[in-house]
Amino acid sequence: MGRKRTKSGKIRLAEVAELAGVSPITASRFFRNPEALSVAKRTRVESAARELGYVPNLAARALASQRTEVIGVLIPSLTNNVFSDVLRGIYDASEGSRYSIQLSNTRYSILQEEKLLRLFLAQKPAGLIVTGIDQTTESRAMLEAADCPIVQIMEIGPSPIDMMIGFSHYDAARAAIAHLFDQGRRRIGFVGARMDPRVQRRLDGYVAAMKDAGLFDQRLTVTTATPTSVTLGGALFADLLAREPDIDAVFCANDDLALGVLFECRRREIAVPEQIAIVGFNDLEFMASSVPTLTSVRTNRYEMGSTAAAMLIEAIEGKRPEQPVLDLGFTVIERQSSQMQRPAGPRPPEWSAAVQNDSVTNDP
Amino acid sequence: MGRKRTKSGKIRLAEVAELAGVSPITASRFFRNPEALSVAKRTRVESAARELGYVPNLAARALASQRTEVIGVLIPSLTNNVFSDVLRGIYDASEGSRYSIQLSNTRYSILQEEKLLRLFLAQKPAGLIVTGIDQTTESRAMLEAADCPIVQIMEIGPSPIDMMIGFSHYDAARAAIAHLFDQGRRRIGFVGARMDPRVQRRLDGYVAAMKDAGLFDQRLTVTTATPTSVTLGGALFADLLAREPDIDAVFCANDDLALGVLFECRRREIAVPEQIAIVGFNDLEFMASSVPTLTSVRTNRYEMGSTAAAMLIEAIEGKRPEQPVLDLGFTVIERQSSQMQRPAGPRPPEWSAAVQNDSVTNDP
DNA sequence: AGGATCGTTGACAGCGCTACCAGCAACGAC
DNA sequence: GTCGTTGCTGGTAGCGCTGTCAACGATCCT
Numbered sequence: 126m127g128r129k130r131t132k133s134g135k136i137r138l139a140e141v142a143e144l145a146g147v148s149p150i151t152a153s154r155f156f157r158n159p160e161a162l163s164v165a166k167r168t169r170v171e172s173a174a175r176e177l178g179y180v181p182n183l184a185a186r187a188l189a190s191q192r193t194e195v196i197g198v199l200i201p202s203l204t205n206n207v208f209s210d211v212l213r214g215i216y217d218a219s220e221g222s223r224y225s226i227q228l229s230n231t232r233y234s235i236l237q238e239e240k241l242l243r244l245f246l247a248q249k250p251a252g253l254i255v256t257g258i259d260q261t262t263e264s265r266a267m268l269e270a271a272d273c274p275i276v277q278i279m280e281i282g283p284s285p286i287d288m289m290i291g292f293s294h295y296d297a298a299r300a301a302i303a304h305l306f307d308q309g310r311r312r313i314g315f316v317g318a319r320m321d322p323r324v325q326r327r328l329d330g331y332v333a334a335m336k337d338a339g340l341f342d343q344r345l346t347v348t349t350a351t352p353t354s355v356t357l358g359g360a361l362f363a364d365l366l367a368r369e370p371d372i373d374a375v376f377c378a379n380d381d382l383a384l385g386v387l388f389e390c391r392r393r394e395i396a397v398p399e400q401i402a403i404v405g406f407n408d409l410e411f412m413a414s415s416v417p418t419l420t421s422v423r424t425n426r427y428e429m430g431s432t433a434a435a436m437l438i439e440a441i442e443g444k445r446p447e448q449p450v451l452d453l454g455f456t457v458i459e460r461q462s463s464q465m466q467r468p469a470g471p472r473p474p475e476w477s478a479a480v481q482n483d484s485v486t487n488d489p
Numbered sequence: 490m491g492r493k494r495t496k497s498g499k500i501r502l503a504e505v506a507e508l509a510g511v512s513p514i515t516a517s518r519f520f521r522n523p524e525a526l527s528v529a530k531r532t533r534v535e536s537a538a539r540e541l542g543y544v545p546n547l548a549a550r551a552l553a554s555q556r557t558e559v560i561g562v563l564i565p566s567l568t569n570n571v572f573s574d575v576l577r578g579i580y581d582a583s584e585g586s587r588y589s590i591q592l593s594n595t596r597y598s599i600l601q602e603e604k605l606l607r608l609f610l611a612q613k614p615a616g617l618i619v620t621g622i623d624q625t626t627e628s629r630a631m632l633e634a635a636d637c638p639i640v641q642i643m644e645i646g647p648s649p650i651d652m653m654i655g656f657s658h659y660d661a662a663r664a665a666i667a668h669l670f671d672q673g674r675r676r677i678g679f680v681g682a683r684m685d686p687r688v689q690r691r692l693d694g695y696v697a698a699m700k701d702a703g704l705f706d707q708r709l710t711v712t713t714a715t716p717t718s719v720t721l722g723g724a725l726f727a728d729l730l731a732r733e734p735d736i737d738a739v740f741c742a743n744d745d746l747a748l749g750v751l752f753e754c755r756r757r758e759i760a761v762p763e764q765i766a767i768v769g770f771n772d773l774e775f776m777a778s779s780v781p782t783l784t785s786v787r788t789n790r791y792e793m794g795s796t797a798a799a800m801l802i803e804a805i806e807g808k809r810p811e812q813p814v815l816d817l818g819f820t821v822i823e824r825q826s827s828q829m830q831r832p833a834g835p836r837p838p839e840w841s842a843a844v845q846n847d848s849v850t851n852d853p
Numbered sequence: 854a855g856g857a858t859c860g861t862t863g864a865c866a867g868c869g870c871t872a873c874c875a876g877c878a879a880c881g882a883c
Numbered sequence: 884g885t886c887g888t889t890g891c892t893g894g895t896a897g898c899g900c901t902g903t904c905a906a907c908g909a910t911c912c913t
Contacts, residue, residue: 135869137869137870138869138870138871139869139870147892147893148892148893148894149869149870149871149893150870150871150872150892150893150894151891151892151893153870153871154871154891154892157871161890161891161892162891162892163890163891163892166891166892180611181869181870182552182868182869182870183548183612184547184548184549184551184552184557184868184869184870185548185552185868185869185870185871185898186869186870186871187548187551187870187898188546188548188549188552188868188869188870188871188898188899188900189869189870189871189872189897189898190870190871190872190898191871191872191898193548203573203576203577203580204570204573204574204577206568206570209567209568209573210568212567213567213568213594216567216592216593216594225591226592227589227591228580228590228592229580230577230580247544248547354774354775354778355774355775355778355779356774356775356777356778359778381775384775385775385778388778388779388780391780392780410718410719410720411718411719411720411745411748411749413720414718414719414720414722414723414749414752415719415752416752416755416756499899501899501900502899502900503899503900511862511863512862512863512864513863513899513900513901514862514863514864514900514901514902515861515862515863517900517901518861518862518901521901525860525861525862526861526862527860527861527862530861530862545899545900546898546899546900548898548899548900549868549898549899549900549901550899550900550901551868551900552868552869552870552898552899552900552901553867553868553899553900553901553902554868554900554901554902555868555901555902
């Protein structure tokens with residue numbers, strides 16, 4: 126027969142069109158904008174494509190249309206639990222759409238981010254998701270010049286490049302400290318690691334809250350550029366304790382540090398919360414089942430990822446959101462580690478979310 | 490001037506060739522196989538490309554060459570710490586190469602895996618990394634028919650599709666149980682969640698070890714299909730304890746469960762390791778700083794990812810490894826939670842790897 | 854010396870798809 | 884009846900790059 130096949134035996138659009146009895150361009154339109162076809166041709170093309178098992182060639186499509194269906198995602202870490210939740214949201218929201226995710230790891234370096242951005246932009250992505258609001262001037266210029274929608278995630282700030290979804294780390298930290306004040310704590314330490322911009326803003330929130338209460342003392346804060354870990358939490362807390370033995374609470378920049386502090390307390394036989402209250406950040410799963418259970422600031426990481434991807438896809442397809450900046454808020458989840466009175470005796474773990482004691486919500 | 494530009498103002502290969510005074514095809518060769526050019530032309534093309542800021546159009550390249558420079562990665566979970574380590578290895582090893590990573594999440598479903606595989610294969614990836622050895626018959630057939638290198642990761646098994654890198658979960662579990670036997674434990678429980686194939690093989694190893702010692706008892710194992718979590722570890726352990734109050738050790742299929750068991754012991758004031766020994770699996774970071782520190786089976790997850798990607802890239806470029814199946818082994822890291830005698834008094838956390846008490850190594 | 858071989862280069866012809874524009878029928882307004 | 888207008892369809896002409904083949908001079912071997 127006259128129909129020619131590509132070497133690899135792959136079905137091309139032309140074959141589909143031939144079987145459907147339409148021109149290739151009509152078949153092409155079926156995949157891009159089915160509404161433009163008459164119902165008759167639409168069903169003909171559809172069944173022809175199904176019958177032949179047609180799979181579009183993305184490279185050809187990208188070349189001809191001068192754009193790709195790739196969403197670039199730049200995150201600072203692949204190991205941090207926080208980002209794995211965000212990523213899962215992004216992947217879930219993009220699944221089923223025509224867009225594929227291209228992920229890159231900036232390793233908390235804005236220079237690396239700039240390099241990767243240049244790489245991404247050269248391939249004309251359909252959209253971009255970048256972490257945070259602290260890009261280099263150069264990166265920012267490139268992003269502003271890019272002709273694709275962009276979502277900044279993880280936090281919100283004053284001048285969005287395009288869209289933005291996150292929450293205020295500063296406010297979240299202030300809320301955590303306010304909770305500790307409510308519980309009668311005064312000498313509240315801060316333990317932070319990595320000190321990326323978001324952790325820095327949590328520190329800023331802590332400092333502001335303490336200053337407002339006239340309780341700030343530089344020696345109450347222990348930070349390091351070292352990547353965070355549970356072990357590090359214990360070590361930093363040990364440093365803090367050596368310097369300031371009279372603290373009555375510790376606010377940890379993340380939950381791993383908080384767990385490390387808890388273990389260190391146990392090691393030193395410091396009663397939590399009687400002697401020292403502990404508050405973490407992010408509300409990872411284990412916080413609800415440790416002994417004592419650990420207070421933390423819950424953040425909506427999965428929703429951040431899924432909403433960011435969904436907003437981006439909408440924007441790519443021309444439906445810009447009415448609300449380009451979205452504050453997902455946070456919730457201080459109060460648990461045993463920061464209660465004024467620790468419940469006596471053993472207690473079953475918080476087995477369902479319903480048991481959890483949500484309060485100090487900031488859902489905008 | 491006669492030189493024409495693409496609408497977007499992008500530099501094309503033809504421009505580079507013109508500036509360098511060579512034909513486009515020679516310029517093209519420079520990017521694919523520089524050794525084939527004379528040194529003179531090579532430097533001319535190189536400086537022309539740099540001067541113009543040339544960025545190759547990947548879509549055009551893929552279309553013309555009928556292959557992509559994409560490595561497909563199929564993993565079952567984006568949240569599991571285990572996979573984030575593997576992923577980091579994969580991304581690190583692919584960075585700097587010409588290949589980009591296309592990630593998809595099978596969510597522990599081999600049907601989903603099959604679907605994604607079909608999608609990937611249709612785009613002719615340069616290579617593929619798939620998790621485990623339990624593909625559907627259909628998936629396996631597709632993989633065997635695929636004309637690209639493939640690496641199976643996370644475990645090793647009898648009939649590799651192509652390359653394979655991992656370790657024996659069965660042997661690792663046996664080693665963990667052997668360690669508990671060494672410590673005088675006899676009534677050893679098993680706690681497992683999710684029960685994916687690799688967890689199942691850990692259970693098999695446990696069962697075999699117990700049977701060999703004449704100590705197997707079906708009621709000692711508690712498993713569930715529910716995704717794993719720290720809280721779940723505590724709950725499963727509670728079930729086990731209710732049924733078999735006289736157990737003297739628990740082998741947990743992963744570290745989250747082990748941490749949950751530890752917390753549950755604390756809640757019930759069960760002394761670890763005096764009354765019950767705990768052994769986890771994977772050796773996540775927190776295992777070394779909990780109180781007591783937790784014994785676990787260390788697996789080389791990052792290396793698994795980075796080696797898999799490196800092997801794959803080598804294979805794509807024609808240099809097949811002499812050793813297509815690589816056993817990365819495991820190590821039982823013995824810590825306080827399973828020692829015969831628990832060290833008295835508080836003790837600083839294991840601050841560096843050097844402090845750790847490695848033994849029962851199986852580095853092949 | 855003649856032929857074979859190697860290293861280097863270029864011409865040509867697509868890869869599979871879509872942007873752009875033109876055509877054509879059907880329809881309604883003036 | 885003429886002129887838009889709308890809805891649908893098709894032809895043409897690439898998108899930017901590389902596979903294939905051929906050509907060329909230089910070198911090597913018998």
